Amino acid sequence: MSDYNFAYLDEQTKRMIRRALLKALAIPGYQVPFASREMPMPYGWGTGGVQVSAATLTPEDTFKVIDQGADDTTNAISIRKFFEKTANVGTSEKTEEATIIQTRHRIPETELQEGQILVYQVPIPEPLRFLEPRETETRRMHALEDYGLMHVKLYEDIARHGAIATAYAYPVMVQDRYVMDPSPIPKFDNPKMEMAAIQLFGAGREQRIYALPPYTKVVSLDFEDHPFDPSKAEHPCALCGAEDSYLDEVITDDQGTRMYVCSDTDYCESRRATGHIGTEGTQPEEVFA
Amino acid sequence: MTPLLSVKNIEKRYGARIGCTGVNFDLFPGEVMGIVGESGSGKSTLLNCLAGHLAPDQGSVTYDRTSTGPVDTVTMAEAERRMLSRTEWAFVHQNPRDGLRMGVSAGGNVGERLMAVGARHYGNIRETSTDWLGRVEIADSRIDDRPSAFSGGMQQRLQIARNLVTGPRLVFMDEPTGGLDVSVQARLLDLLRGLVREMGLSAIIVTHDLAVVRLLADRLMVMKDGNVIEQGLTDQVLDDPQAAYTQLLVSSVLQV
Amino acid sequence: MIRIENLSKSFVLHNQGSATIPVMKDAQLSVAPGECIALTGVSGAGKSTLMRMIYGNYLANAGRIMVGDVDIATAQPREIISLRRETLGYVSQFLRVVPRVATMDVVAEPLLAIGTPADQARDKACSLLQMLNIPERLWSLSPTTFSGGEQQRVNIARGFAHDYPALLLDEPTASLDAKNREVVLSLIDAAKTRGAAIIGIFHDEAARDRVCDREVDVTGFTPQRAA
Numbered sequence: 035m036s037d038y039n040f041a042y043l044d045e046q047t048k049r050m051i052r053r054a055l056l057k058a059l060a061i062p063g064y065q066v067p068f069a070s071r072e073m074p075m076p077y078g079w080g081t082g083g084v085q086v087s088a089a090t091l092t093p094e095d096t097f098k099v100i101d102q103g104a105d106d107t108t109n110a111i112s113i114r115k116f117f118e119k120t121a122n123v124g125t126s127e128k129t130e131e132a133t134i135i136q137t138r139h140r141i142p143e144t145e146l147q148e149g150q151i152l153v154y155q156v157p158i159p160e161p162l163r164f165l166e167p168r169e170t171e172t173r174r175m176h177a178l179e180d181y182g183l184m185h186v187k188l189y190e191d192i193a194r195h196g197a198i199a200t201a202y203a204y205p206v207m208v209q210d211r212y213v214m215d216p217s218p219i220p221k222f223d224n225p226k227m228e229m230a231a232i233q234l235f236g237a238g239r240e241q242r243i244y245a246l247p248p249y250t251k252v253v254s255l256d257f258e259d260h261p262f263d264p265s266k267a268e269h270p271c272a273l274c275g276a277e278d279s280y281l282d283e284v285i286t287d288d289q290g291t292r293m294y295v296c297s298d299t300d301y302c303e304s305r306r307a308t309g310h311i312g313t314e315g316t317q318p319e320e321v322f323a
Numbered sequence: 324m325t326p327l328l329s330v331k332n333i334e335k336r337y338g339a340r341i342g343c344t345g346v347n348f349d350l351f352p353g354e355v356m357g358i359v360g361e362s363g364s365g366k367s368t369l370l371n372c373l374a375g376h377l378a379p380d381q382g383s384v385t386y387d388r389t390s391t392g393p394v395d396t397v398t399m400a401e402a403e404r405r406m407l408s409r410t411e412w413a414f415v416h417q418n419p420r421d422g423l424r425m426g427v428s429a430g431g432n433v434g435e436r437l438m439a440v441g442a443r444h445y446g447n448i449r450e451t452s453t454d455w456l457g458r459v460e461i462a463d464s465r466i467d468d469r470p471s472a473f474s475g476g477m478q479q480r481l482q483i484a485r486n487l488v489t490g491p492r493l494v495f496m497d498e499p500t501g502g503l504d505v506s507v508q509a510r511l512l513d514l515l516r517g518l519v520r521e522m523g524l525s526a527i528i529v530t531h532d533l534a535v536v537r538l539l540a541d542r543l544m545v546m547k548d549g550n551v552i553e554q555g556l557t558d559q560v561l562d563d564p565q566a567a568y569t570q571l572l573v574s575s576v577l578q579v
Numbered sequence: 580m581i582r583i584e585n586l587s588k589s590f591v592l593h594n595q596g597s598a599t600i601p602v603m604k605d606a607q608l609s610v611a612p613g614e615c616i617a618l619t620g621v622s623g624a625g626k627s628t629l630m631r632m633i634y635g636n637y638l639a640n641a642g643r644i645m646v647g648d649v650d651i652a653t654a655q656p657r658e659i660i661s662l663r664r665e666t667l668g669y670v671s672q673f674l675r676v677v678p679r680v681a682t683m684d685v686v687a688e689p690l691l692a693i694g695t696p697a698d699q700a701r702d703k704a705c706s707l708l709q710m711l712n713i714p715e716r717l718w719s720l721s722p723t724t725f726s727g728g729e730q731q732r733v734n735i736a737r738g739f740a741h742d743y744p745a746l747l748l749d750e751p752t753a754s755l756d757a758k759n760r761e762v763v764l765s766l767i768d769a770a771k772t773r774g775a776a777i778i779g780i781f782h783d784e785a786a787r788d789r790v791c792d793r794e795v796d797v798t799g800f801t802p803q804r805a806a
Contacts, residue, residue, distance in 0.1 A: 178402045182409070182439025186424070186431045189438065192445055193428055193467050257445040351657045509678040516677060520691060538677050542656045556635055556656040563637040567593030574594070 041088040041121040047071055051089035051243070055234060058245035063208030064176070065159050070241040080113060081238030083136045083155035090134060090151060090234065091117065096124045098132035103140040103280070103297030110138075127300050139202070141223040143279045143301040146231035148248060154217045156237035159244060161205045161215040181213050184255060192260055204262075207253045214244065214252075222266045222280045227252040269294040273315035274305035325387050327352045327493060327525050328373070333382035335365075335372050341549040342368035346382070348544065348554065352492070355519055355526045357540030357557060359533060359572070365549035366529045367497060373527065374414050374495045375404045386411075389492070409439050413486035417498035419478035422485070423470045429456060429481055430466040436489045455484040459514060476507035480514065487518060494526040500535055512538055533576055537561060545569045580745050580776030581633065583608040586642035586652070586800075588632060602628050606642065606800040608778075612744070615767065615777040617791040620798040626780045629797055630747050633778065634669050635659040646745055664692050668743030672750050674722060674730045682708065682725075682733055683718045689741045700740075707736040710762055728754050739766050746770060748779035752786045764790055 039045065047069075054068040073081040091097065097117050101110040105127040113136060114125050126132050129144040136153040146152060162172045165183045175181065184205055191199045204221035208214045216224060217235060227233065233246040246252065256262035267281045272293040279301055281294040293314055296302035306317055326349035335342035343365035350356055358366045371377040373384055375396055384396045389411060396404055408414065416422035423432055433452040434442070442448050453463045459480035461473075470478050479499065486494065499515065500508040516539060519526060528539055536543055536557055543561070544554040545568065553566040564570045586606035592598045603625050610616050618626040631637040633644055635651050644651040649662050663669070668689075676685050683704050690700035708718055711732040717725065722733045731754055738746070748767070752760045760783070767790045770777060781787035787794070 174401075178405050180405060180439065182435050185438035185443070186427055186435050189431050189434055189445065189448065190428060193430055193449075256443075257448075258443050259446045354657055354660070506679075513677045513680050537675075541660045555638070556659055558636050559638055562631070563590075565591075565638065570593050 038120050040093065041091045041117065041123075043071065043085065043088045047085075048089040051085055054243045055086065055089065055245060058234070058243050059232070059247050061212075062246050062250045063212030063214040063244060065242040065244045067241055068243050070238045073238065074116075075112070077239040078157065079109060080136070080138060080155040082236030082240075082243075083138070083153050083238075084113060084116070084236075085238060086153045086234050086236035086243065087117065087134060087136045088121070090153065091121050091123055093121070093123060095133045096126050096131055097121075098126050098129065098135045099137075100135065100140060100142065100298070100300075101138045102282070103142075104299045106299060128304075129298075129300050139218050139220075140280070140297060141219060141226045141229075143276075143296070143298040144304075145226075146229050148230045150231040152229075152231050152233045154219075154233065154235045156215070156217045156235045156240070156242070159215055159235065159237040159240050159242040161203075161213050176212060179211070181207075184213050185257075188255060188257065188260075192257070198256065198260055198262075205255050207255060208246065209251050210253075213255070216252075220266070220280055221254065221262070222264045224252070224254045224262070225264055267294050270312060271296045271302060271305075271315075272312045274302045274310045275312035275315070276302070276305055276310065324351060325393065326350060326385075327354075327387050328527075329383075329385040329393070330373065331383045331385070333369065333372055333379045333384065335368050335377060335379045341365070342377075343372070343546070343549040346551055348551075350493075350525055350527065352525055353523050354542060355524075355528065355540045356542045356544060357536030358527065358529045358544045358546060359531060359536055360546035360552075361531060361572075363548075364546040366546050368549075369546070370495055370497055370527065370529045374412065375408060376414075386493070409436050410489055411492050413489075413491040413494045415479075415482055415486055415494065415496040415499050417501045419470065419475070419482045422482040423478060425471050426469065428467045428469055429461065429473070432470065432481060432485045433488050436485065440489060451488060455488050456481075458518075459484040460510075476503055476511065479503060479507075479511060483511075483515070483518070487522065487524075490522065492523075492525060494524055496526060496528045496530075498530050498532075499528065500532065501530070508535075515539060533561060533573065545572065580612045580614075580647065581608070581610040581778065582643075582645040583629075583633070584643045584645075586629075586632065586644060587640050588628065588637065589640060589802075601802040603632075603797075603800050604802040606797070608795055610745075610776040610778055612774040612776050613771050614793070615771055615779060615791050616793045616795055617787045618778065618780050619787075619794050619796050620801075624796075624798045624801050626797050627749060629800070630669075630749055630778065630780065634667065634747055635663070664689075666743060667745045667747070668738050668741065669747045670735055670738035670749060670751050672731075672753065674734045676722060678723055679721050681719045682713065682722045685722055685733060686736045686740055689737060693741060703740055704736065707739060708733075710766075711736050712759055712762070728756070728759075731755065732759060735763055735766070739770070742770070742773060742775070744775055746775050746777045748777060748781075750780055750782060752781065752783045760786065 051068055054066045058066045073084055099110040099114045101107040117123055118125055129142040134151045138155045160172055165187055166172050188198050202220050203215055203218040204224055206214050206216055230248050232248055235244045254262040270277045273295050276296055279296045279298060282297045283292055283294055285292050306315055328350040330346055330348050333346040334344040346369055360366045372379040385393045386396050387393050430452040433455050434448040437448050456463055461477055470481055500511055530536060540557045543557040545552045547568050553569045561573055564573050583606055588603040589599055589601040620626055632639050639652040646667055649658055686704035687700040713732055722730055735751055751763050764786055
């Protein structure tokens with residue numbers, strides 16, 4: 035371990051990122067610019083999240099990484115291994131055991147507690163970007179709370195599709211002040227953002243950090259007559275039978291047969307371990323339990 | 324009677340060059356004032372200073388705000404000025420592309436100002452948008468079409484609907500009929516006259532077209548090289564011009 | 580109602596060697612409510628000029644033009660505008676309107692401007708057009724394509740739509756046939772009866788004798804040519 039400083043980044047960089055994190059926590063939903071570093075992985079693979087995790091980790095932490103809810107995808111495994119190697123911290127796939135959870139595109143089904151930190155990987159932090167391409171103008175709009183345009187997008191959705199068609203990266207209003215992009219989590223996860231844990235958002239390529247302190251008010255934008263609807267597929271999980279979790283649709287053959295399974299692998303396994311078995315599920319073997 | 328807009332000694336320079344200088348006037352509620360002059364006379368510079376798009380180097384622009392009474396819009400905070408410009412003010416650009424969101428449907432364009440001031444009921448927003456499209460003579464079947472599919476005259480009418488939907492008190496217009504066919508212009512002029520009368524609007528209209536100001540404006544200001552040459556009642560300035568430049572301007576108009 | 584004192588006016592033509600052309604000097608005139616006076620004098624004596632000065636269309640150089648309690652010579656544009664809307668009507672020889680606006684709406688406009696409900700304003704407009712023998716099929720068309728006589732009658736209808744306390748009439752009966760001339764004269768009589776102060780220019784002597792109480796020769800106000 036003498037080849038690397040603890041958790042890869044040098045202390046000056048960590049200090050810079052922590053300052054950005056503190057500022058972000060002080061102004062919930064505000065995008066703080068930071069000097070994003072080159073990381074040993076390509077942009078789009080979670081460089082923002084990794085830098086935030088690296089600046090946040092202490093040797094006593096237990097680290098968990100999920101990618102679309104799963105602990106076992108290439109991306110999740112390589113980031114987990116990266117910190118096992120450079121920080122020598124303990125890792126876990128159990129949501130309740132982890133103190134820092136880095137995530138791409140999901141919030142775990144198990145409710146997070148005080149003392150936990152959720153780190154999001156963010157591709158495009160600016161919720162107004164696709165409506166207003168000029169950064170100078172979007173900044174001014176945030177500064178002046180000039181958010182009419184945000185609802186124009188939702189209006190266009192309803193005019194064209196009859197309902198708000200945005201299903202992920204659904205914009206939220208933070209503490210009645212800043213409109214924020216929650217990263218591309220499904221809108222099903224939006225209500226969970228009012229949580230006990232700290233939420234940190236890192237966008238590496240775009241060089242922005244933002245944050246939500248515990249119990250921050252987070253409201254999904256909507257219309258009175260088209261209220262926000264955190265819907266999901268109307269099925270139970272085929273493996274664990276859960277009716278309350280966000281599901282992935284899996285095509286199982288060339289005839290288009292499909293099954294719906296929990297996207298949160300840890301949640302699904304824990305349920306099966308305690309005897310909840312869906313139509314296609316089996317109890318996990320003891321060795322994994 | 325308190326003027327709606329009181330302009331005192333406005334000056335704007337571009338380096339050593341004068342944009343406009345020494346402009347003074349009071350605009351009262353319900354008045355429509357025209358500003359005429361040739362290209363480069365400073366009329367657009369002045370309009371942008373009045374509407375808060377440009378910061379003047381000198382002078383004050385005092386607006387009689389509904390909630391608070393007279394305020395200097397030159398020194399007020401940007402946030403307040405923006406709030407004014409989406410509630411009590413409106414700005415109609417010469418080129419509708421500058422005043423419309425070309426990628427957003429006609430209904431969305433009209434609804435934006437409503438949503439910006441807090442409207443959150445889709446059905447009501449749509450109803451108001453439909454109503455306003457009707458008032459500017461755009462069929463409600465076009466509500467979900469983008470302005471890029473509209474003719475120039477329709478785009479300009481859409482821009483007017485988008486601006487007037489929140490019931491502003493003061494409208495700034497920069498060559499509102501420029502670039503339109505004469506026949507389309509006539510229809511637009513009639514529409515504007517009707518709206519000004521029905522809504523009790525005050526307006527400042529910049530144009531180089533003397534026929535337009537004769538039909539729309541109660542009062543006229545003539546500018547040249549950044550200075551106000553003459554001002555007064557529109558028909559008086561046009562029929563009995565006092566300044567040499569105005570006499571030249573009026574006598575230069577081709578008779579149809 | 581209308582009182583003119585020591586009114587003087589000259590045109591300065593800056594682009595023609597700054598030639599100064601004095602057109603009026605020390606004009607005096609007074610019209611009481613219910614009175615109609617005719618301006619007379621040879622062509623070019625300044626009848627129309629005086630009329631236009633009273634309307635605020637031409638600027639006065641000196642003197643006073645009191646209409647009610649407003650001095651037109653020194654009033655702010657907005658005072659003149661509100662005076663023209665409420666108090667002072669003007670029937671000119673020329674019709675100036677936004678193209679493509681229906682005749683009925685052209686006539687109703689002065690009423691709409693003072694806040695008369697639209698249907699009431701239209702009713703009044705229709706009855707005036709009827710009275711002046713404008714065929715009903717033309718009401719929804721723009722008057723810009725009408726004949727000279729029709730335009731003149733539309734102009735008169737517009738001028739009489741609102742009951743102005745003071746009226747300026749520039750050749751109201753010119754280019755009208757006997758029947759319509761009679762209608763216009765009866766309109767003027769009616770206006771006098773309700774107490775309007777009227778100043779008119781009538782080349783038609785018979786008409787002048789019928790409605791006018793007094794004649795004022797503006798030649799008396801014409802400055803002597805400086806030799």
